[in-house]
Amino acid sequence: MVAKTTKIDFEKTGFFSKIIVDYLNKDEKLEPFFNFYPEPSSFEKALKKKKYNFDRTILADVITKQNVNAEINISQSSLKNIDLLKSSNTYTITTGHQLCLFTGPLYFIYKIITCINYAGELKERFPAYDFVPVFWLASEDHDFEEVNHINIFNKKIVWNPEQAVKGAVGRINTSSLGNEINELKQIMGEGENALKLNDLFDKAFLKHNNLSDALRYLVNELFSKWGIVIIDGSDKKLKEAFKPIIKDDILNNTAFGLINNTIKELSNAGYRKVQMHPREINFFYLKNNLRERIEKAEDGTYKVHDTELIFSESELINEIDNYPERFSPNVSLRPLFEEFVLPGIAYVGGGGELAYWLELKSVFDYYKTDFPALILRNSALWIDANSADRLKKLNLTAKDLFENSVTLINKLVAEQSDFELSLEDEMNELKTIYNRISTKALSIDVTLKASVEADLQKNLQSLKHLENKLLKAEKQKQEITVSQVTKLKEKLFPGNGLQERHENFIPYYLKHGDNYLDILKEQFKPFSESFLIIEENIYQRQEKQS
Known part of the structure; x- marks a missing residue:
């Protein structure tokens, strides 16, 4: 299956x-x-x-x-x-x-x-x-x-x-x-x-x-x-x-320097967004219901943040030796x-x-x-049967869903309209006309170039504004289509994010039982390096035929 x-x-x-x-x-x-x-x-x-x-x-x-x-x-x-x-x-x-x-x-x-x-x-x-x-x-x-x-x-x-x-x-x-x-x-x-x-x-x-x-x-x-x-x-x-590393990090702050150097190297390579900032001490003190940062004070002692716990260096080393489980990376x-x-x-x-x-x-x-x-x-994006059917009726592909909502709706409305909504040809004709005007104007006075260009941009902007009005009017005519696309995107991309970062597995398990995990295991191929879109309705039809 x-x-x-x-x-x-x-x-x-x-x-x-x-x-x-x-x-x-x-x-x-x-x-x-x-x-x-x-x-x-x-x-x-x-x-x-x-x-x-x-x-x-x-x-x-x-x-x-x-x-x-x-x-x-x-x-x-x-x-x-x-x-x-x-x-x-x-x-x-x-x-x-x-x-x-x-x-x-x-x-x-x-x-x-x-x-x-x-x-x-x-x-x-x-x-x-x-x-x-x-x-x-x-x-x-x-x-x-x-x-x-x-x-x-x-x-x-x-x-x-x-x-x-x-x-x-x-x-x-x-x-x-x-x-x-x-x-x-x-x-x-x-x-x-x-x-x-x-x-x-x-x-x-x-x-x-x-x-x-x-x-x-x-x-x-x-x-x-x-x-x-x-x-x-x-x-x-x-x-x-792991005790030697716990001690080295707390006493010598080795990882702090190494990671910061790497962050600089990544920045120099063009990756300036820092994913993780290291601390001078990268261990928490963990005991019972406590997990707090360890910080070195100016007097050389080590304090557990937001508590009264204080260790001298020798006391801290002794604590690591006797209770390494209390140190959480x-x-x-x-x-x-x-x-x-x-x-x-x-x-x-x-x-x-x-x-x-x-x-x-x-x-x-x-x-x-x-x-x-x-x-x-x-x-993966898992498309349920109803959504898959809606996609088909809208004449959209699964990949189309990853387009920006505004772009996708504009594209779909234009495709389904009985009229040509784009004024691109008219804009190109206008540019051709203004090229001729510019040639005439420059032959008379070179200082007129800026005026001609400004007038062209003003008229192009007017045409663009008119084009947007045409699109808006057509969207109103196709209100149902626009609503369907909007709801489909909201359902499959909750909060404009990936489905996998928001939804839980329970709804899919309720529908498919253990088969849900089996389907994922079958479809998630090692070394594939592609995002998967899984359409549920196709799977169900094949399941019934088998």
Whole structure:
């Protein structure tokens, strides 16, 4: 069962930054900022050079223990992959994300499927190696407002616990989510797939003690059949080996200087938008419900922001030695920590993520950690059956949807009009006439050139104004068409943004069940490097015929 898909270049969507478009186009200006480009020939070379020093047995044991503690039933595929991590010829394809309520926006799902597909593709191409898809739980993140809501069926469900939320979001107790889950159940209804999701969310959020375990359960239930391995970096054994880097960053501010130098180099190369500003100290102090910045005071002591906690240098070193789990890397050093503890060969991320990873290669080099291939996750626009039918009736293609709304409407109105709305021919005739006038005027007095040109521009402007009136009048006649295009764009591009950054997977799962994830997995091709448009109605017709 194959859905009809249309490919469009990322650049032509208008939603991806210059640095990402140039990266995909292999612009040589960016070559100093990454290790190797994610293409088969480069992977072959990288695999032969790959170095990894973390204890693989500890890694596998930590993951196993985390799953046991969270009471997660692991599939045979995932168990096999965890065991494979102990082997020296196994490497990881990693992605990660904040712990979004009910998985949050669609691209949460897209990232994981991209990761799974690349692991499978690389295994086929390089059978002597094994590749494990890994999802990194960003449990230490403290931006609760970024993860406490979902948008579904034009409604927003927001989780607002009665008690103030502080510290790492992964530690937040989810027992207070009952009202939000009941609200979601009412929205979803009582269909077969709705009941599946009801059970899934009840077990994930109400049967587990915290948000980290809840998301671990949820991701495992949705993706374990494809061997996903889930890891939470908030673990003492993982951070034990990272202690030298924790100390170096806090005491010597090494990453601060390296990243700022890279930012200058990127700016000199034409990429002036800074994705991520490093801090002098890139670690938070993490304890119980506390996650706050560590700052060095003028007297040489180290203070935990917005608290009374103060450490001398020797006290801080002792704290790192005894409690490394209390030191949480920020966005500048979390990528390094991930690749330090994982045998990573590639990282899957969105455009914004990859842009800030490009600021980090010098940090990886300094700490002698291999910089992974950066893979842009798959992106897609899913067009439901009704919208696809509307597109067809409007005589629009899926690619047309990526045009600016005003441009698209003007183009469509002009095409469907019984009249010629453009005055371009008349404007060209006017220019020809004024060329002759200019020749005559200049033969009499050269100072008349400016007057002739000004008069031409005035008349051209009048014609343009008249052309706009013609278009406006025709739009009023085609009011229904204009309204249909406007509503279609608003539906498929909520808030003038990409669907995947706003909508949740639930509506699609309600309609298609597990087939929804299967369709995405089938259509998201590794090494494709195109934005996908998936038209639902074609898929349904083929499904009925089979």
